[in-house]
Amino acid sequence: MIGFGLIRGMGVTMRNFLRPPVTEQYPDRRISPIEAAKLAGMSPAAFAVKKPAEAFKAATGMTSVPVKVKQTPRFRGNEFAWYEERCTGCASCAKYCPLGIIKIVTHPGGIDVQEGESYAIDVFDIDIGRCMFCGLCVEACPYDALHMGSQFERGSYVRADLVITVDQLKSNMKRPSSWFRPQFEDRKYSPFEEKALPEHKKAGRHERPSSGQLTEKWVKER
DSSP states (O other): OTTHHHHHHHHHHHHHHHSOOOOOOOSEEEOOHHHHHHHHTSOHHHHHHHOHHHHHHHHTTOOEEEOOOOOOTTOOOSSEEEOTTTOOOOOHHHHHOTTOOEEEEEEEEEESTTTTOEEEEEEEEEETTSOOOOOHHHHHOTTSOEEEBSOOOOOOSSGGGGEEOHHHHHHSOOOBOOTTOHHHHHTTOOTTTSSOOOOGGGGSOOOOOOHHHHHIIIIIOO
């Protein structure tokens, strides 16, 4: 029928026009006077009477609240969680990095000489300005010393500030992502619910399952 396609097209346009917006404001979201009154624990009328200045600011769109973006525990942020106690300085992460953005400099530390002597780490720099966050360095680490981070707010106007140094890795709060770390999911760990994961023992891989556990998971449950 002539003209029916035009009507269908306009119908799609109107459905999308009337649909609620899906854009999520970040990092701040403007709130209405009613929302401001709820945050203050008052009714809108009481809020307008007792706090007229704040009510006026909310009515004119000058009041905003911070927005926390919903993230999955497996999210790979532009930071890294590093456990110095687990790191041996083997530089496997630097070797497997396809972009060569990890720089490690070590020297004999004089520790565990009978076992082969551990190395002390002088430089451990990660240039996230060139990183594509593939996570191959995390997969290559044989001792679970390096983890993808969960934060992403590291924007900077200076490129040199995008290099994470060994001092920053030591001082950063340990909020590792659960990406490529099934032991975190087994423990119901989430980097957004817990303050930190400081104990390096908790960062290790889960123990090898027994034959009975493998049979239970992959044979009986399926």
